[in-house]
Amino acid sequence: MKRAALLALLVAAIVVAFVLAKGSGSNNNTSTSASGAPVTIHVVNGKPQGGIQKITLNKGDRVRFTVDSDVSDEIHVHGYNFHKDVKKGGSVSFNFPATIDGIFVIELESRGEQIASLQVNQ
Numbered sequence: 001m002k003r004a005a006l007l008a009l010l011v012a013a014i015v016v017a018f019v020l021a022k023g024s025g026s027n028n029n030t031s032t033s034a035s036g037a038p039v040t041i042h043v044v045n046g047k048p049q050g051g052i053q054k055i056t057l058n059k060g061d062r063v064r065f066t067v068d069s070d071v072s073d074e075i076h077v078h079g080y081n082f083h084k085d086v087k088k089g090g091s092v093s094f095n096f097p098a099t100i101d102g103i104f105v106i107e108l109e110s111r112g113e114q115i116a117s118l119q120v121n122q
C-alpha cells in the first residue's frame with residue numbers, strides 16, 4: 001500500500017516534468033516558426049488558395065508576405081493601412097515592422113475579399 005502510493009507519486013512527478021518540458025519546448029517552436037518567416041498568398045480566381053491565410057508573429061518582428069494574384073486589385077493591410085496594387089498575373093511583396101498588436105484583415109480591396117489574417121501578439 002505504502003509502496004504503491006510512493007510509486008503513484010513518482011509517476012505523477014514524471015508526468016508533470018514531462019508536460020512542463022514539452023510545454024516550454026513547443027512554445028519555443030511556435031515563436032521561432034512564427035517570427036518573420038515569409039508567407040506567399042496565392043490568389044486564384046480572386047480567392048485565397050487554401051482559404052484565408054494566417055500570419056502570426058510577435059510585435060517587433062517584421063511582417064513579410066507576398067501576394068501573387070490572377071486578378072488585378074489592390075491589397076489592403078488593415079490596421080497598418082498599407083495599400084499596394086497588384087496586376088493580373090503579377091505579385092506584390094510587403095515587408096514592414098509589426099509595431100501594432102492585434103488581428104488585422106488583409107484583403108483584395110475592390111472585391112472586399114479577405115485573403116489573410118495578420119495576428120500580431122504583444
Ligand SMILES: [Cu+2]
Nearest residue numbers: 076078107109
Ligand atoms: Cu480594406
